Amino acid sequence: MSQSREQIVSDITAALKGEPGRIAIRGARKVDARGVQDHYWVVASDGVIRYTGTDDEAFESACRSVGLDPADESCIIEADGRLLTPGYIDIHAHGSWEKSFDDGPDGIDIARAGHAWHGTTRQVLSLITNPIDVMCANLRNVRAKMDERPDVLGAHLEGPFLAMARKGAHDPECLKDPVPELVDELLEAADGCLRQITIAPELPHGLSSIRQFAAAGVVPAVGHCDADYDMARRGFDAGAGIMTHMFNAMNGLHHRKPGPIPAAVEDPRVTVELINDGFHVDDPMVSLSFRFAPHRTAFVTDAMAATDCPDGAYKLGALDVNVIDGHARLVSNGAIAGSTLLLEHAVRRAVLDLGISPVDAVEAATLTGARAFGYDRPNPVTGDPIGLIAPGFAADLLLTDPATWTVGEVWCAGRKLR
CATH class of the missing domain: 3.20.20.140 (Metal-dependent hydrolases)
Known part of the structure; x- marks a missing residue:
């Protein structure tokens, strides 16, 4: 942990009070309650998963639909085979x-x-x-x-x-x-x-x-x-x-x-x-x-x-x-x-x-x-459903090491926490 805990608390608290960003992840191994898929990608905006899939051309189209340039590597997160799970x-x-x-x-x-x-x-x-x-x-x-x-x-x-x-x-x-x-x-x-x-x-x-x-x-x-x-x-x-x-x-x-x-x-x-x-x-x-x-x-x-x-x-x-x-x-x-x-x-x-x-x-x-609690469907508390990686679900996402199951990157409702 390179940051102090005090800084982490401050950063996470600020992120959760801020606006959600756009997310485009590709090359992941998706694991959720519906199963496992390789060469997986997800695109999210406004805190919600908009598109998912395994086809490269569809990924590029999905990026453009939320205003991301798929040719701009700074906009794309390469999972490189890491696990992609719900938060x-x-x-x-x-x-x-x-x-x-x-x-x-x-x-x-x-x-x-x-x-x-x-x-x-x-x-x-x-x-x-x-x-x-x-x-x-x-x-x-x-x-x-x-x-x-x-x-x-x-x-x-x-x-x-x-x-x-x-x-x-x-x-x-x-x-x-x-x-x-x-x-x-x-x-x-x-x-x-x-x-x-x-x-x-x-x-x-x-x-x-x-x-x-x-x-x-x-x-x-x-x-x-x-x-x-x-x-x-x-x-x-x-x-x-x-x-x-x-x-x-x-x-x-x-x-x-x-x-x-x-x-x-x-x-x-x-x-x-x-x-x-x-x-x-x-x-x-x-x-x-x-x-x-x-x-x-x-x-x-x-x-x-x-x-x-x-x-x-x-x-x-x-x-x-x-x-x-x-x-x-x-x-x-x-x-x-x-x-x-x-x-x-x-x-x-x-x-x-x-x-x-x-x-x-x-x-x-x-x-x-x-x-x-009924949060797997639209509800008054979370708004968008949570618990799966699928279009319409909240962009609660983890990228995790497949060998150790150690969490790396974390998003909650499209907000980057780690």
Whole structure:
């Protein structure tokens, strides 16, 4: 990294507030949920992919149609066989570069830059359990950021409506039952920015709150719960559409007590989150997820402030965290406290270490998360759909090294971030 992190944050923040440019890339190996194509090109303008293909003459015509001269090498990006994928989409992450998304406007800018630098072009900002007034203030910060920059998709509340027995690294003093008044207070503070909220459905008002949030356009997620199979099914039938980091902070699979996981797996309406860092979920279970929930497994990071940072002491909300060998645990009780994962690394692990197909790995980091909120089609939040490389989709693009799956160049809505 030749630039300082401070300069990167400044440059990315400025780029996202600026106007999109014209993009013409050729000679790439395209990988997205629809498959792999070689000798691929893409032309974009005004933040939208206009043309794609493999024919050289068609590429020249496409360039001219957006005002680019195909003979002018300074206008054309030669991919030279690099991978061209959609920008990664993380629907569950808390921070990076020593900042959390709970740390105010500047904290959001810094933490987002850490993920954007590694190819995560769109992100749902996860907020940790805190006192209700703090969570409301943090929601308002996310709402304001959505007006400033296209990469912020909205907020995810991981709490405060979690089971005490499955609280993980969440502050037990702040956990609540989701009574209607609290739901209304959070929805009012969010002002339309709340995308998902993790709820333990077995709480006294768990199912009614799932219905209440779903009616308001939020996607409730079953997680951090002590629910059994039947209760989880009731949660999904009530309107929950996501399982928060499957396998973690919930009852596991058992042949006589199946728990909530089979309820999510058998329900085609449900997207299952998966943390592929080799620590939260063992590799055979990651591979299993792709087999029993194909096209519905979304890589998420659950990344906290220590992401892309050295080991040491950090904070998760008000709680102290130690990071050793890249693994975050609470100082108080040793509970896992989020991850230090990047989606770039999750995709790399899937392809290079686990043998998951590039198409499936990229889909898990792009289209699956977009589809969970309807962002794979035109919508009020992103405008243009995201998650694929196709005409009409937003120009969220990555050029990646095919040998190492290391992200090089990054565009979000036609804006060059790296």
